[in-house]
Amino acid sequence: MQLASSFFFLCLQPFFTLLLLIFLDRLVQHFQGIEGRRARRATKKRRGREGEKKKGKTARTPTEVMSHQAVEALPTPPTTTAAGGGGRGMTPKEEVDAVKRRYIFVDGPVDPNVSLIRYELPFAPSDPKRSLKLRRRLGLPLDERAVDPNVRIVIDSFITPRAWHDEAGVLWVQHGSPHPVSRTETVETHEKLRRRMQELGVRRTGICPLRSLLLAECFLEVIRQVTAECWERGLLLLKIHTERTAAQTAHRELFESRVGHAFRLALKGEKDTSRVQQDIEALKRRTEELAEEEKVLRQECDELASNGEEQMLILEKLHADEITALKKEGVQKRNQLEQMVALPPTL
Template sequence: MIPPAESLLKYDNPVLVSKSSDRKSPKGRPLRVSPQQPMDSTPVPPPPKLKSSSTDATKQDSEEILHTILPPREWMEGNQLWVQQVSSAPCTRTDVVHLEELLDTKLQQRQARETGICPVRRELYSQCFDELIRQVTINCAERGLLLLRVRDEIQMTMAAYQTLYESSVAFGVRKALQGEQGKVDMEQRISDLESESQDLRKQLNEQKAKCDAIEKREHERRQTEEKKHMEEIQFLKRTNQQLKTQLELMIVPKK
């Protein structure tokens, strides 16, 4: 396992855990057992004042809350397990100014984008927020827990936005692929319709040529029939005139 990278969150010095069975839960606290004192006649010292005990208990509770909010990080080097807990040292105004300067330096060193979606910038600001939670929790555990709720809400909202973004990207890609497939199908359909249109135009031209040929042939036939009909009419008129003349000659009495 690779040792964790440097973080804006302040940690104590790493502690070597010799066996994996000695690995403790992030919420656990080491037991403080004092060595056994030999029995002697020395009088028992008076108990500490109540105020000091209350202060120590409050400090211990704050540390437990701090380690619950910000669990220690662990890594393996060979067969050795290292554990590093967050620092419980109080912070000063100088620490806050140094944190801001360190944040700006990290942003420049890792070339984080100033606008838009940037995982590097988001990671650094998350570390900075955790460090602010650590500093606040040391002085006021309740305020630290409230900031923890704010941090979790922000992370949940960001996760929801990320899920929505990924689903929208997947939807867009799917629609784009469907559009490309539809485009290919439409182009194929257009090609088929153009080919069918050309065939229909060819058939139309052939039918027009046939129609023109039939009209020409029928026109010639009609002219021939009309000419023949006119000749028959003329022949019948001449025949009728001759018969009429003969009939008149036959009817006129002889003198």
């Protein structure tokens, strides 16, 4: 009976496992649906508030709506209002905090001979006249080319704008270039990468951190070039790059954890080996001590055996002498008895 019940439960175990998996899947889908509905409601509320704030202004184009939905999670680019401190009346401390969150503070503009990423001309958000003076001094047109805001959002999401203060305390900002490049400029980027690898003396094979950094920087420049031509394609390429980087980081962490685990096992093995060696030495010493004791005991046994044989011989000799004496005495007694019996009776 017990065997039949065990067989019955064994047959029903896959069925119950399948039911449990289906229940867990439905439960996960239920919670995901709840989170999705909450996120959609929050998005609708946020868009409703933004629509109320922007009431009276022109509606966004379909492209802008697509970009807002596609890159909603990406950081927004720095604006003149945040950098210049105008718009909503922020305090000086809030302005400094906002600028620090949006920019990377450096010592000056990027060196085009060193950086593989192409940046646009720096500008002063709080002082447009200085920006115009710089463009006039470099012989560039005063009117900048129109830039798609979607391109700016995507590029600033992976190329953080640079910022610094000059001697007069004016804030200067430098963004990644949002303009497309020609085939010649792409070839120049390739040549710059090759030249930088030669200057730094990177290894072409094996693990080389410098080569990895240069290739990562060059890949960001390629993403920037693709984004400047088509921000949707650039956004897709950026997502692939992010996933690849995350996977590489996860593999590195896994490798480091495995190496650490192996190192700990090696240390434990060394400790165990030393302990086993100590035990072996102790057992060897104990074996030698027991061998000495065995030798002493064997000598005592041999001495006892030899003494026993001598005593046995002595006792056998004494016993034989006693038997001989008793035999002689018996013969004498017999002779005396025969003589007494053989005498005639006296008259």
